[in-house]
Amino acid sequence: MNLKNCYNFNDFRKLAKKRIPSPIFHYIDGGADDEQTLRRNTESFNDCDLIPNILASVGKPDLSTTIFGKKINMPIFLSPTAMQRLYHHEGDKASARAAEKFGTFYSMSTMANNTIEEIAEISSGPKLFQLYVHKDQSITDDLIDRCRVSGFDGMCLTVDTLVAGNREKDHRTGFTTPPKLTLKSLMSFAMRPEWVFNYFTHKKFELSNVKNKTDKGTNISKSVIEYINEQYDPAMNWKDAEYCVKRWNGPFALKGVMSVEDAKRAIDIGCTAIMISNHGGRQLDGSRSPFDQVNAIREAVGDKLEIILDGG
Numbered sequence: 001m002n003l004k005n006c007y008n009f010n011d012f013r014k015l016a017k018k019r020i021p022s023p024i025f026h027y028i029d030g031g032a033d034d035e036q037t038l039r040r041n042t043e044s045f046n047d048c049d050l051i052p053n054i055l056a057s058v059g060k061p062d063l064s065t066t067i068f069g070k071k072i073n074m075p076i077f078l079s080p081t082a083m084q085r086l087y088h089h090e091g092d093k094a095s096a097r098a099a100e101k102f103g104t105f106y107s108m109s110t111m112a113n114n115t116i117e118e119i120a121e122i123s124s125g126p127k128l129f130q131l132y133v134h135k136d137q138s139i140t141d142d143l144i145d146r147c148r149v150s151g152f153d154g155m156c157l158t159v160d161t162l163v164a165g166n167r168e169k170d171h172r173t174g175f176t177t178p179p180k181l182t183l184k185s186l187m188s189f190a191m192r193p194e195w196v197f198n199y200f201t202h203k204k205f206e207l208s209n210v211k212n213k214t215d216k217g218t219n220i221s222k223s224v225i226e227y228i229n230e231q232y233d234p235a236m237n238w239k240d241a242e243y244c245v246k247r248w249n250g251p252f253a254l255k256g257v258m259s260v261e262d263a264k265r266a267i268d269i270g271c272t273a274i275m276i277s278n279h280g281g282r283q284l285d286g287s288r289s290p291f292d293q294v295n296a297i298r299e300a301v302g303d304k305l306e307i308i309l310d311g312g
Contacts (some may be wrong), residue, residue, distance in 0.1 A: 016087070020195060022188040023175035024086050030169035031281035037289070038281030041311035044291040067306055068154030068251035068273065070126040073103030079280075079310055080130035080156070085113035085205050089198040093122055100125030107156075110143065111227075115208045120150035128154045130255065131244060132161070133236040139213045144247050146209075155248045156275060157241055160256030162234040164225055165283040242269040253308065258293055260300045273306035280310065 006012050017025050031038030065075045078099050085091040092106075092114040099106035100123045107128040108119055119127065129147045134140045147155060174181035189196060199205075207227065233240070245252045253273035254266045266274050276290040276297060290311045298307060 019192065020087060021185070021192050023170070023173040023181065023185045026169040026173050027167070027175050028081075028087060030167050031285065032165040032167055032283055033285035034168075035281060035285065037278055037285050037287045040289045041278070041281050041291070044289040044311070048291070067105070067308065068126070068128065068253075070105070070153050072105060072126060077105035077126075077128075078107050080107040080109040080128070082109040082111035083113060083205075084109075085203065086199075089202040091203075092119055096123040096125070096127070099123070105153075108152075110209060111207050113203070113205060113208055116143070116146045116150050116152070118208070120152070126154075127152045128156060131155055131157045132231075133157070133233045133240050133244065134231045135233045136213065136231060139210055139231065140244065141247065142213065143209060144244065148248070148250075154251040154253065154273075155244075156253040156255040156273075157244050158255045158279075159236070159241065160258075160277065160279050160283055162232060162236065164228050165279070167282065238265065238269060245270045253306070257297075258288065258290070260296055263297045263301050263305065267301060267304050271305065273308060274301075275308040275310060277310045 001011075001015050001018060003015070006015055013029070017029075020028075063074045064071055066072070067077070078095055081095075084095060088094055092108060092112045096106040096108075096119050103125070105126045105128050106119070106123060107130055108114075108116065109130050110132050112119075116129065129143070129152050131140065131143055144155065170176055172182075173185045175185070210227075210231075241254065251272045252270070253275050254262075254271055255275040256277050256279060257263050257266060257274040258276065258278060263274055263276075274297075276293055278284065278287040278290060281287070290309050294307065294309055301307070
C-alpha cells in the first residue's frame with residue numbers, strides 16, 4: 001500500500017500503521033483512558049443523516065471560506081499537531097507545504113520540531129500558531145512576539161490541556177516517561193528500518209520553539225512530559241487568556257471550548273473565534289463530541305464569533 005492507493009481517511013490510517021513503529025502510531029492514534037470520547041467524535045458525525053435537495057442547479061460549487069481574515073480554498077485546515085518529527089522526518093515543513101499547496105491553513109504547535117521562523121521562510125500560505133500559557137511568562141511572550149514578526153495570520157490558545165492526558169495505549173506499548181518499551185514494541189522498530197533510518201539521519205528531535213528558553217523537551221525519552229509538567233500552567237485563568245489576546249492583537253481563538261457559557265465569555269475577552277474541541281479525545285474521556293455542541297453554541301453566539309469544529 002502507498003499514498004496513490006489511499007482514497008479515504010481509513011486508508012491513510014492503515015498506511016501510517018504499516019509504516020510507523022507501533023508505540024508512535026498508538027501515541028498519535030490513541031485517546032485518553034477508555035477512548036469513549038475518541039469514538040464519540042466519529043460516531044456523532046455518523047449519526048447525522050443528510051437529506052439533499054434535488055434539482056438545485058449547483059453547477060460548480062465554491063468551497064472557499066474566510067477564517068482569521070484569510071480566504072482559504074476549502075472549509076478544512078490542518079489542526080496543530082505536536083512532535084510531527086516523530087511521524088515524518090520533515091515534520092512541520094511537510095505539513096506547511098501541503099497546506100499551502102491546497103490553499104488552506106497550516107497550524108503550528110508550541111511543541112513543534114521546527115521553529116516559527118523556519119516555517120515562515122518556506123511557506124507563504126496562511127499560518128496559525130497554537131499557544132500554551134507557560135509558568136515562565138517570558139516563554140509565552142516570546143512565542144507571541146515571534147509569530148507577529150514572522151507574519152503568522154492568527155493565534156489560538158489551547159485551554160483544555162492543563163496536564164498530560166492518561167493514554168492507556170502508551171502504557172501498554174511502553175511509550176511513557178521514562179520509556180518502558182516492551183519486546184513487542186522494540187520489534188516494531190526493528191521491522192520498520194526505513195522509519196529508523198530517516199529518524200536517525202535527519203534533524204535531531206527537539207522542541208525547537210522553546211529550546212533557547214528551557215533545556216526540557218530535547219530528549220523524547222524523558223523530557224517532553226517533563227516539559228509539560230514543568231511549564232504548562234494549571235492555574236491558567238480568563239485573565240491569562242485575555243492577556244494573550246491583547247498581546248497578540250489580531251485574529252485569536254480559544255481552542256478547547258465546549259460549553260455555551262465559555263463561548264460567550266470568549267467574546268467578552270476579545271476573541272474573534274473559538275475552536276469547539278475536546279483535544280481529539282486525548283485529554284478528558286467522557287466528554288461530549290464537538291459536533292454535539294455546535295448547534296447550541298452557534299445559537300448562543302450568533303455571528304459574533306467564527307466557529308471552528310474538530311473531530312470526526
